[in-house]
Amino acid sequence: MQIERVVHGARRLRGSFAAALVAITANLGASAAAQDTFAVGTVTGDITSFGPLFAAAAGTYAKYNINPELVTIEGGSRGVQVLLSGKIQAMQVGFSVVVAANHQGADVRLVTASCNVMPMSIYVVPSVKSPADLKGAKVAISAFTSETDKALTLALRQWNMTRKDVIVTPLGGTPQRLAAQLAGQVVASPYAPPGTFTAREKGLVELLDLSNGGAPWVFNGLVMNRDFASKNVDLTKRFIKANVEGVYKALADESFGKAVLAKEFKTDNPAIVDGTYAAFKKNYARDFTPTPQAVQNVINETALSGEVISINPTDYVDTAAIDALNKEGFFDEMRKRYGL
Secondary structure, three states: OOOOOOOOOOOOOOOOOOOHHHHHHHHHHHHHHOOEEEEEEEEOOOHHHOHHHHHHHHOHHHHOOEEEEEEEEOOHHHHHHHHHHOOOOEEEEOHHHHHHHHHOOOOEEEOOOOEOOOOOEEEEOOOOOOHHHHOOOEEEEOOOOOHHHHHHHHHHHHOOOOHHHOEEEEOOOHHHHHHHHHOOOOOEEEEOOOHHHHHHHOOOEEEEEOOOOOOOOOOEEEEEEHHHHHHOHHHHHHHHHHHHHHHHHHHHOHHHHHHHHHHHOOOOOHHHHHHHHHHHHHHEOOOOOOOHHHHHHHHHHHHOOOOOOOOOHHHOEOOHHHHHHHHOOHHHHHHHHHOO
16 A cells, blocks of 8 residues: 555745655655555544654654555544444544444444543634623534534533533534634634644634643544454554654654644644644653543543443453553653653
8 A cells, every 4th residue: 555645745844844854755655665554544633643644754664564554534533434444444533433433333442542631722703702702602613523522512511501502513624614713604613733823823712721721531542443453463563663653753853743744734834833743742642541531531421422332441442552562661662762
């Protein structure tokens, strides 16, 4: 397989990260020589979904004998559907989508976590001065059961409001929601970086940052069909290794990390690139392990809408590969190598 999409070309690049583009381009060709194919989906515009992109740019897939196909999919709910079709072997997706999918008859498991906090913020049009101004207004999410949907519910709870107080409107990804908000069709929407920085630059106002003081929450992670993961233990571990090393390189090498982000988001805007990189460093789970409380919070929240088969984490999470890598000393080796 060929790499379908790793990073997009930027219009122009300024600053210290520009030179890293040469290394990224050179590394992309190295993956073609790897032997084992592996298709993985990533969600566009979500930095917690970028482990595979950093790995491809760093050339770590070739190191672990993998030839990846990176497929960008609009939205986590759609991504799980593609995963279940067998067209991809894994998907970077929000954990709440996994819980809901199993309730609908799927048998998928979260095998790593890339973010154990809710990194979204609620942005509103300038005329909204307080949460009370949202009552009766249209609020955009990407899709029902998505992480934006959960973010809205969590925000409303903090404001002592419910979903009955607003008109919830599913509109798709960040570009669609942002365009609708700027056109006056909706007054508010949750965004994750870099959407938060774009929203701010367009004149929208942050009403609530859910990452500050919020409850632990598995926002994103690598998800596989349980049967595939159990039958392909070595391949799964090597794929995770490649992702870990790619992310660690991005964390340790700011120029490299920013270059990947600039290409992906087609921008040389320092506010967006610098802000997104800072959010990446702040929120990315360096041990790739879902924390127990973050897992349980997602399950409990999803249970409120009746979309669970149980409240037992083992029905949704399988950390066997991560546990094995820790036992083998892989994470200790990576931390030492990259100074993290």
